Amino acid sequence: MIQVKDITKSFGSKENSFQVLKGISLDIKDNDYIVLLGASGSGKSTLLNIISGLEKADSGSIMYDGTDIDKLSETELTKFRKDNVGFIFQQYYLLPNLDVEKNVKMGADLAGNKNYCEMIKAVGLGEKLHKYPHELSGGEQQRVSVARALAKKPKILFLDEPTGALDEATGRQVLDYISKLQEQYHFAVVMVTHNNNIAEMAKTVIKMNSGKIVETYTNEAPKTAYEIGW
Numbered sequence: 001m002i003q004v005k006d007i008t009k010s011f012g013s014k015e016n017s018f019q020v021l022k023g024i025s026l027d028i029k030d031n032d033y034i035v036l037l038g039a040s041g042s043g044k045s046t047l048l049n050i051i052s053g054l055e056k057a058d059s060g061s062i063m064y065d066g067t068d069i070d071k072l073s074e075t076e077l078t079k080f081r082k083d084n085v086g087f088i089f090q091q092y093y094l095l096p097n098l099d100v101e102k103n104v105k106m107g108a109d110l111a112g113n114k115n116y117c118e119m120i121k122a123v124g125l126g127e128k129l130h131k132y133p134h135e136l137s138g139g140e141q142q143r144v145s146v147a148r149a150l151a152k153k154p155k156i157l158f159l160d161e162p163t164g165a166l167d168e169a170t171g172r173q174v175l176d177y178i179s180k181l182q183e184q185y186h187f188a189v190v191m192v193t194h195n196n197n198i199a200e201m202a203k204t205v206i207k208m209n210s211g212k213i214v215e216t217y218t219n220e221a222p223k224t225a226y227e228i229g230w
């Protein structure tokens with residue numbers, strides 16, 4: 001589905017520039033489950049932002065089902081992101097003055113999906129449609145953000161430390177919902193995490209260090225969110 005080739009990215013001015021990504025290549029297949037591991041500052045978030053079209057690379061290409069996303073206009077890129085990409089962060093970024101239903105509806109409206117309540121039920125929040133974010137636990141808020149991201153039926157879901165702010169029990173629960181939803185809707189998952197245990201849930205594990213991929217391996221028998229250590 002996605003071929004990432006020789007991506008480089010530097011930040012800073014000419015004299016003071018710092019190369020964050022030093023030639024990254026990887027493939028993301030339909031229905032894939034990729035976990036990206038690496039020390040703080042190794043470039044994981046930058047890579048996720050570039051693959052998802054949030055940021056531009058300095059060089060290299062990202063082919064998405066045959067389309068080079070670097071060649072898209074701003075308008076086309078926005079449409080591409082809307083049609084294809086869901087994103088979940090460590091922070092939930094829910095709108096505080098909207099209830100659960102309206103927060104998820106915002107994601108759904110992007111794709112004209114009228115059936116978004118199905119997604120709220122799928123993350124176990126069918127009883128909490130009219131609660132506001134401050135009335136929910138962290139795990140519940142993250143499940144709302146999962147429902148919001150998936151309500152537009154993306155082909156690929158990027159997650160940057162989705163369990164970073166959650167305790168073990170709620171972290172497992174959120175990961176379990178994501179796996180179950182993936183079985184149902186067949187999107188691909190690319191997840192950045194500091195929790196090495198979560199790598200056991202992946203089909204493919206990619207390790208980064210200082211802007212390079214240093215190891216890639218596949219798990220023959222990925223574990224569930226309740227089978228891994230924490």
Ligand SMILES: Nc1ncnc2c1ncn2[C@@H]1O[C@H](COP(=O)(O)OP(=O)(O)OP(=O)(O)O)[C@@H](O)[C@H]1O
Pocket residue numbers: 011012020038039040041042043044045046047
């Ligand atoms: N917009 C930016 N401007 C300047 N430097 C940046 C910018 N974004 C990231 N960097 C730098 O690039 C490096 C990699 O950042 P990145 O956020 O990709 O790392 P990371 O692997 O996600 O780290 P963490 O695990 O802490 O989230 C860091 O040294 C960071 O300071």
Ligand SMILES: [Mg+2]
Pocket residue numbers: 044045046160
């Ligand atoms: Mg990061």
